Amino acid sequence: MKSTQTIKGLADIINQYDVFILDQWGVMHDGTKGYIQAIKCVEKLYQEKKEIIIISNSSRRKELTIKKLPKLGFDSKHFMEVITSGEMIWQSLNNESYDFTKKLEKNCYHMYDQSREDGKYFICGLEKFNFVKKIEDANFILACTPLPGYNVIDYIPLLTKALEKKLPFICANPDYETVENKSGELNICMGTIAQLYQCLGGEIFILGKPNIDIYIESTKKIKKLIKSRVLAVGDSMFHDIQGANVFGVDSLLITSGIHQSSFDDKKPRWETTINQINKIGISPTFLCSNFQI
Numbered sequence: 001m002k003s004t005q006t007i008k009g010l011a012d013i014i015n016q017y018d019v020f021i022l023d024q025w026g027v028m029h030d031g032t033k034g035y036i037q038a039i040k041c042v043e044k045l046y047q048e049k050k051e052i053i054i055i056s057n058s059s060r061r062k063e064l065t066i067k068k069l070p071k072l073g074f075d076s077k078h079f080m081e082v083i084t085s086g087e088m089i090w091q092s093l094n095n096e097s098y099d100f101t102k103k104l105e106k107n108c109y110h111m112y113d114q115s116r117e118d119g120k121y122f123i124c125g126l127e128k129f130n131f132v133k134k135i136e137d138a139n140f141i142l143a144c145t146p147l148p149g150y151n152v153i154d155y156i157p158l159l160t161k162a163l164e165k166k167l168p169f170i171c172a173n174p175d176y177e178t179v180e181n182k183s184g185e186l187n188i189c190m191g192t193i194a195q196l197y198q199c200l201g202g203e204i205f206i207l208g209k210p211n212i213d214i215y216i217e218s219t220k221k222i223k224k225l226i227k228s229r230v231l232a233v234g235d236s237m238f239h240d241i242q243g244a245n246v247f248g249v250d251s252l253l254i255t256s257g258i259h260q261s262s263f264d265d266k267k268p269r270w271e272t273t274i275n276q277i278n279k280i281g282i283s284p285t286f287l288c289s290n291f292q293i
Contacts, residue, residue, distance in 0.1 A: 004284050007252075009292045010041055013231070019222065020045055021215070021249070023234035024056045024065075025178050026257030027291045034073035037292035044293050046078040053218050054079055055232075057208040057239060059086040059112075059144040059172035059190070061121060083218040085208025086122060086144065089172045092207060093126055093142075100205045104168065105139035107132050111190070112144040119144045122172070135161045140168040143190040152188060152196065159197050169197045174208040175239060177258055186258060191239075209236075210243035233291060235259065241284045253284035254291055263287075 007013060022028060028038045045052050058065060065084050069076045076082075096102045108129045112119030122144055123131060132138050135158055147154075162169065171194035177186045194204045207213055219225050230249040234240020235257020244251035255263040 006287045017231040019051045019230040021053045021232040023240050026235035029072045039073045052079050054082040057085045057175045062087040086172045088207035106130050107139040109138035110142045142170050144172045169204045171206050174206045209239040215247040242282045250285040252286040
């Protein structure tokens with residue numbers, strides 16, 4: 001296993017790679033605005049004729065994600081591909097492209113925040129399913145976004161009923177948590193609830209990071225993929241970095257994201273954190289405080 005190197009910015013390693021796979025939240029933007037240094041970094045990569053791909057664990061469909069990029073300060077033409085966990089799940093449900101989705105029955109309990117457009121928009125085109133209001137009437141769960149006001153423990157009654165019925169749990173966003181753009185606090189994502197359900201004995205289905213399928217899908221447009229020339233950038237050890245490890249490419253961990261509390265200006269603490277994570281088989285190639293040139 002290679003030792004992890006700390007870099008000041010992408011300029012230190014840019015010539016080593018031709019393809020850059022980027023995470024969104026915590027790397028490119030905070031959900032409401034793009035990070036200035038990240039916008040400049042993407043522009044530089046594009047100028048250097050690098051292939052830039054976005055892989056996001058968002059439950060949003062691909063189309064919505066692309067439309068939002070200009071609002072965040074990014075030029076959508078800079079990206080050769082944009083793929084989301086939500087798009088992977090939607091396609092699998094629509095096309096029944098996995099054994100898991102082929103065996104699903106019709107009644108779906110859709111778990112999402114009704115104030116958010118991505119949850120409402122997600123079911124468009126999935127008319128083959130009946131979306132039921134009660135978990136008791138469901139054949140499976142489709143989990144997109146956390147329910148407003150819910151803490152992890154608040155899901156226990158719902159998950160208990162789901163376990164009694166042995167309902168499959170499809171998770172459109174496998175992230176465990178995200179940084180709240182206003183407060184800077186960590187908010188849970190549906191990946192946390194999926195993991196809880198699995199720990200309780202339930203069956204879950206995930207296609208987002210670190211699943212290798214989303215990496216394969218995102219790089220299909222590249223005629224000859226040389227993995228030694230690919231760098232994946234993200235702020236989650238258990239999704240971005242583990243996913244890069246599984247796909248067999250180098251990775252850059254942004255330390256100002258969801259793991260910020262584990263890193264500070266003291267290098268020994270950085271090394272201790274990375275050494276602890278390396279013991280469970282996850283290893284970033286590089287560390288950098290921000291996605292910057």
